[in-house]
Amino acid sequence: MTRDDALKQLNHIARERAFGRHVGSDRLIQAGLDALIAGVESPSLAMLAGLLRSEEPEAPALFDHVLEELGLLFHPPADPRAAKWALAYWVAGQIADGSLDPAVGTHLIWADIAYGLGYPVELQTLVHCAHNLDGWEESWGISVEELNEEAVEAARQFLGKESEAGD
Numbered sequence: 552m553t554r555d556d557a558l559k560q561l562n563h564i565a566r567e568r569a570f571g572r573h574v575g576s577d578r579l580i581q582a583g584l585d586a587l588i589a590g591v592e593s594p595s596l597a598m599l600a601g602l603l604r605s606e607e608p609e610a611p612a613l614f615d616h617v618l619e620e621l622g623l624l625f626h627p628p629a630d631p632r633a634a635k636w637a638l639a640y641w642v643a644g645q646i647a648d649g650s651l652d653p654a655v656g657t658h659l660i661w662a663d664i665a666y667g668l669g670y671p672v673e674l675q676t677l678v679h680c681a682h683n684l685d686g687w688e689e690s691w692g693i694s695v696e697e698l699n700e701e702a703v704e705a706a707r708q709f710l711g712k713e714s715e716a717g718d
Contacts, residue, residue, distance in 0.1 A: 557582075557589035558621070563650075565618050568611075569625045570638050576602075576610035583617060593620040632668065639664045639674060639709075646706035653702035657681035673712065676705040 552560075560582050568574050583599035595616040602610055618624040627634040642659050645651035661681035665674040680702035687695050 552585050552589045554589045554591055557586040557591050558623070561586055561591075561618065561621065562623050562625070564614075565623050565625045566641055568614075569627050570634070570641070576607035579610040579614040580607070583614065586617075591621070593617050595620060635664050635667050639668075643677065643706040643709045646703055647710055649703075653680070653699040653706075654684040656706070657684060657702050673709065677702070677709060680705050 564574055564579065564582055580599060580602050583596055583602075586593075587596050587600040595613055599610065599613040599617055602613070615624065627637050639660055642651065642656050642664070646653050646656040657677050657680045660674060661678045665671065665678050668674070670678065680698065683698050684695070684702065687698060
């Protein structure tokens with residue numbers, strides 16, 4: 552793992568936790584160890600990486616210290632709707648870059664995000680992909696791989712709309 556990969560992993564876990572996903576202490580410690588081995592430097596990193604099983608309850612607070620020291624601490628928007636949109640863009644980004652399985656990602660957008668936002672038109676294509684991937688049958692005449700590709704393309708289009716709105 553390179554230094555950049557280790558920083559990406561720390562950033563990813565920071566966002567997972569900020570968006571309310573559970574990340575076990577063992578994973579936090581392992582990410583700290585990976586970062587330390589990759590040459591990332593932070594005053595609290597060695598302490599996080601060296602925690603024993605009996606010290607696992609200390610991992611979340613130490614992990615937050617590491618993030619703060621590295622400038623990676625992430626806070627989602629305070630407004631619940633804005634936080635859901637931020638989560639949608641983050642999940643879509645993972646689908647688009649291949650770090651999240653399209654079926655898992657589109658299901659998350661469908662069930663956890665679009666529902667909470669009242670199924671906005673901007674998420675309609677991703678929700679449609681989730682339905683297709685969730686209910687896929689071999690008799691449809693389309694492969695699950697093709698449906699995955701459609702989901703990746705839908706995520707890219709959704710992300711493109713964000714950048715167009717920012718221009």
